[in-house]
Amino acid sequence: MTALFFMLVPTVTMSLVSAHGPESDFTGRVVIDTGHKVLLYQFVCITIAIFACLNLRKLGVAATFAYNCFFKRLGKLDSQQKRLNAFYGGQASVYDTTRSKLLRGRKTMLRLCGAELQRMNGDLVWVDVGGGTGWNIEKMDEYFGIHNFKRVYLVDLCEPLCRVAEQRFKARGWTNIEVVCQDAKSFNLPGLDSLEGTVDLITMSYSLSMIEEFYPVVDRLCKILKPQSGILGVADFYISDTNTRSSSAGILSYQCSWFMRIFWQHWFEFDHVFLHPCRRNYLEHRFDTHKVFNGRNHFVLPYLVQIPFYVWLGKPASSVNLISGEQNAHTYNSINHSLVRAEGGTNSGKGWQRLPYQPSKPEHAQFSTYIYGFTWEDPRCDLQVLDLKAGDNLLLITSAGDNALAYAAHQDQIILNCVDMNPCQNHLLELKLASLRALDYSQFWQMFGKGWIEDFDSILDTKLSPWLSSSAYQYWKTNVSAFAVPRDKSILLAKLLGRTNLYTTGYSGLALQCLKGMLRLMGVYKAAQSLTRSKSLDEQMDTWRRNISGWIHGTLATWFLDNPVIMWQLLGVPVSQWTMLRSEGSMSQYVRDTLEPVVAETSFTEDNYFYYLLLALEYSPTCCPDYLTKSGFDQLKHISASSNDRCTFKLHTSTILNVLRGMQEGELTKAVIMDHMDWFSLDDAQEEVGALARVLAKGGFVLWRSAARVPWYIEVFTRNGFSVEPISVRQPNTMKPLDRVNMYASFYKATKF
Structure with missing residues (x-):
């Protein structure tokens, strides 16, 4: 208007x-x-x-808020309740309107709690501590119906806000809600004979920071929450410690600048809101962290004024790590003096385990995103050699998880140890596993076939969060734009930068964007796109030779691939591997030997989903990995919901060597290590091959690919008791591809004597 x-x-x-x-x-x-x-x-x-x-109403609301918050004199009051009544008495009717943008994270906290409640049965009891006007309870009805609760209690010390809540619930006709205007340290709940261990859900929305004596309140909440299944949800402001956290519990975006720590602590103290880190630290000391997200509120001056807030879900502390099943498996956090359950959450009803790790270690902290948004090795050739059988125990590199899913879809009674030093690669595989568990096929296809989906933020909170580790949830909550539809300003900016879906993110996404730009620069982009619509191999080859081949094999493309810096930064090819590749021929010969056989022998329309993705930046129903087909999805969905007689994924965020050191002698039957030994020095190769020789059972074997036709480390395997044989070696000027990717020069198998 x-x-x-x-x-x-x-x-x-x-x-x-x-x-x-x-x-x-x-x-x-x-x-x-x-x-x-x-x-x-x-x-x-x-x-x-x-x-x-x-606009009179808006002006009136603003004036009421300004007067009560900044100009109204409260006088000397001798109790917290009197201060609250005086402060909120004149603004209770406009409280919800004026706090909608200030109190961020409340919806996220309620959605996470609602998702956890979906897994509970019985007569549920919810206590909203510091619930004020009842906004939380009314909003929760959208995510988990209030009729599902036997009793709901709103506990608050402020009488004016409680009156607003009573009117709100009366208007909705809810009869299972009780407003309790009492102190959080000593409240009683009408209708419950005993409080200890009887409450299923407790929420605190921007109330923990307002409670002066918070230690006894947290202790009391710990007692009344059900010991096994109870959930505590908190959304509040915070400031960080001066030190960096060492555990995975809320490390992402946790740290605040010195200015933010000093300014916000003193600013909020004027309104009796206390942000000292001891509050959050004690909360995490008394409870196991289950989910956490650290955010910044930019509502006043976007990206200039940043108010730190956090969303946190906890469960009663336990001496049993439910992921590994071992006693005393807590990780002690010496920075915030809390005991943090390793990756929080149970393994109940899941066909995978995320093993604990410390994100602050340099080998993990160096990664802010995944390198590979898709896997660039052909699992079809692997499966032909692996000959998977029930009971096999495999070790493989996670990458984007596509090949691990392909193996599981082929044989569902195996163990897959997925190893990656980059935490984000495991976050991506974990998201795929959670999506298999929680989504239907159409949603799953939209996410990983098309690479985007409507309202991913809500889907993440309400459906996927119960099945994700805290670290994976933190990552995807911070990176929801990877799946977002390009609409709002931030997403439109991402679109301008070329990031339009999952497959244009990460370092591999940057490489695809550069490829697209190079094809446009050479004037062959439309012709290259037409390869994905070819009706036959002859038509595909004809298009390639007439319109594309000359440009690809030209000076610009060869220079692009003959530059070690570009190869490392965009394609993840280290200098050592690039040197191996160049030692066996020119780059122009390598490009020709890679692409010509693939175009001549594999259909980009019906079968070769690797090159289809490179050109289309998405998959098609007729050209996609096996896990994205309906039959593959159905098979894997059964696996993702089981932890007993079917495949188990074990996600290790570590180096292969460290994982091997933690295994028993003869524990593994097979290993697929891709091409990563091309990166090694002689000492590195000797150490890892020796560890593989110890852990592999007799007759077990290792598969790998290499940029060289005869990699130098073959003799290292031979010295450690392996018999090495080439599965396939690419010869110059041949038109027979090794596989649908054909980017490696060789494929080897080493069998333990």
Whole structure:
């Protein structure tokens, strides 16, 4: 309506001038006589009056908020309840309106709690501590119906806010809610004979920071929550410690600058809101961290004013790590003096385990995103050699998890140890496993076939969060734009930068964007796109030779691939591997031997989903990995919901060597290590191959690919008791591809004597 008036004023003004016949002076300018000026003045005044009337309520709300928060004198009051009553008494009716943008994270906290409650049975009891006007309870009805609770209690010390809550619930006709206007340290709940261990859910929305004596309150909440299944949800402001956390519990975006730590602590203290880190630390000391997200509120001046807030879900502390099943498996956090359950959450109903790790270690902290958004090795060839059988125990590199899923879809009674030093690669595989568990096929296809989905943020909170570790949830909550539809400003900016879906993110996404730009620069982008629509191999090859081949094999493309810096930064090819590749021929010969056989022998339309993705930046129903087919999805969905007689994924965020050191002698039957030994020195190779020789059972074997036709480390395997044989070696000027990727020069198998 405001915009309408701003458009209307100049339009009507010109109409008035035209209707009363404006005069012109000798310069040709329009001159309005006194009568016309009076009419124009009256119209402007009427417009302003109408505008003010339409916005009167907003102006009144703002004035009420400003007066009560900044100008109203509270006087000397001798109790917290009196201070609260005096402070909120004049603004209780506008509380929800004025706090909607300030108190961020409440919806996220409620959605996470609602998702956890979906897994509970029985007569549920919820206590909302510091619930104020009842906004939380009304909002929760959208995520988990209030009728599902046997009893809901709103506990708050402020009488004016409690009256608003009572009116709200009465208007909704809810009869299972009780408003308890009492102190959080000593409240009683009508209708419950005993409080200890009887409550299923406790929430605290921006109330922990307002409770002066918070230690006994947290202790009491710990006692009344059910010891096995109870959930505590908190959303609140915070400031960080001066040191960096060492555990995975809330490490992402946890740290605040020194200015934010000092400024916000003193600013909020004026309103008796206390942000000292001891509050959050004690909370995490008494409870196991289950989910956590650290955010910044930019509502005043976006990206200049940043108010730190956090969303946290906890469970009663336990001496049993439910992921590994071992006793005393807590990780002690010496920075915030809390005991943090390793990756929080149980293994109940899951076909995978995320093993604990410390994100602050340099080998993990160096990664802010995944390198590979898709796996670039062909699992079809692996499966032909692996000959998977029930009971096999495999070790493999996680990458994007596509090949691990392909192995599981082929044989569902195996163990897959997925290892990656980059935590984000395991976050991606964990997201795929959680999506298999929680989503239907159409949603799963939209996420990983198309690479985007409507309202991913809500899906993450309400459906996927119960099945994700805390670290994976933190990562995807911070990176929801990876799956977002390009609409709002931030997503439109991402679109301008070329990041339009999952497969244009990460370092591999950057490589795809560069490929797209290079094809456009050479003027062959449309011709390359047409390869994905070819009706036959002959048509595909004809398009390639007539329109593309000459440009690809030209000087620019060869220079691009012959640059070690570009190969490492965009394609993840280290200098050592690049050197191996160049030692066996020119780069132009390598490019020709890679691409020509693939175009001639594999269909980009029906089968070769690797190159389809490179050109289309998404998959198609006829050209996609096995896990994205309906049959593959159905098979894997059974696996993801089981932890007993079917495949188990074990996600290790570590180096292969460290994982091997933690295994028993003869524990593994097979290993697939991709091409990573091309990166090694002689000492590195000797150490890892020796560890593989110890852990592999007799007759077990290792598969790997290499950029070289005869990699130098073959003799290292031989010295450690392996018999090495080439599965396939690519010869120059041949038109027979090794596999659908054909980017490696060789594929080897080493069998333990």
